[in-house]
Amino acid sequence: MKHIHLLFCITFSISLVSFSQIEKERTKGVFYKISLASTVTINKEYTLAQDDDSGPLINPSAVFINNTIGYQFDRRTMVGLNFEYNYHSQQGLHFFPAYLNLQHNIIVDDTNVFARVGYGTLLGMGKSFEKGNVYKIGVGVQEVFQNNNSILFGLDFTRKRFGYRTLEGLSSISLFLEFMLF
Numbered sequence: 001m002k003h004i005h006l007l008f009c010i011t012f013s014i015s016l017v018s019f020s021q022i023e024k025e026r027t028k029g030v031f032y033k034i035s036l037a038s039t040v041t042i043n044k045e046y047t048l049a050q051d052d053d054s055g056p057l058i059n060p061s062a063v064f065i066n067n068t069i070g071y072q073f074d075r076r077t078m079v080g081l082n083f084e085y086n087y088h089s090q091q092g093l094h095f096f097p098a099y100l101n102l103q104h105n106i107i108v109d110d111t112n113v114f115a116r117v118g119y120g121t122l123l124g125m126g127k128s129f130e131k132g133n134v135y136k137i138g139v140g141v142q143e144v145f146q147n148n149n150s151i152l153f154g155l156d157f158t159r160k161r162f163g164y165r166t167l168e169g170l171s172s173i174s175l176f177l178e179f180m181l182f
Contacts, residue, residue, distance in 0.1 A: 026148045026182060027075050035066035037156065037176035041090070062088040062172055068101075072182070076105045082118065086160075088170065095160060096123045097134040105142070112142040114154075122162055132162030140176070152178040 039062040045054045063086070070080030079102050086095040099120020107113040118136035123129065140154020153176070160170045 028072050029182065031068075031070050031072055031078070031080075031180055031182045033066070033068040033070070033080065033152075033178050033180045035064070035068070035084075035152075035176055035178040037064040037066070037174040038062065039172045039174045061090050062086060062174065064174060064176070066176075066178075075108050078103050082120070088172075091170070093170070094129045095134075095162075096125045096129050097121070097160075098123055099134055099136065101136065110144055112144065113139075114142055114152075115139050122160060130160075130162040132160060132168075134161075135159045138176070142180075148182040150180045150182070152176070152180060 038060045040058050041061045043055050043057055043059050046057045047054050064084055066082055066084040068080040068082045070078055072078040079100065082097070082099050082101060084095075084097045084099075086097065087093075088095075097120055099118045101116055101118030103114050103116035105112040105114045116136070116138050118134070120134050122132040122134055124131040136156055136158050138154055138156035140152050142150050142152045144150045156174050156176055158172050158174065162168050162170070
């Protein structure tokens with residue numbers, strides 16, 4: 001009887017140790033994101049002729065490079081502090097927005113569907129950078145990998161108010177691709 005009792009204790013101990021070795025999914029903590037986004041325009045001079053030098057059909061009109069440090073509260077909600085560089089080639093404008101954003105996952109699964117909003121300021125980093133305010137709203141999809149890192153893809157609507165008494169404005173819709181380290 002003592003042998004059966006000893007065998008049961010050993011088996012129970014091994015099962016506890018083996019279950020404790022399974023890595024749990026992280027649902028909260030600090031994260032870092034890097035992002036590349038672009039707005040696109042249709043080339044009005046584009047023709048289908050092969051010998052014509054009208055250029056490509058789709059031209060990028062603005063480029064956004066973003067770095068985010070943030071905190072994820074649970075599987076649904078996260079906040080981030082963003083520092084971004086924007087260059088609008090058609091207008092020749094440079095911006096350096098610093099803003100806070102809130103992201104909420106509407107559908108939580110291995111592939112999350114989310115909505116996000118952000119508000120901040122356009123920092124005047126020099127003579128060529130505009131000062132003002134920035135507003136953002138976006139939707140997208142987040143693919144979470146086994147190591148809790150993820151890739152995000154979606155659309156952002158951005159509104160920038162700048163110039164004398166922030167009377168000038170610039171609105172854009174951009175496609176973004178982000179890599180998140182968690």
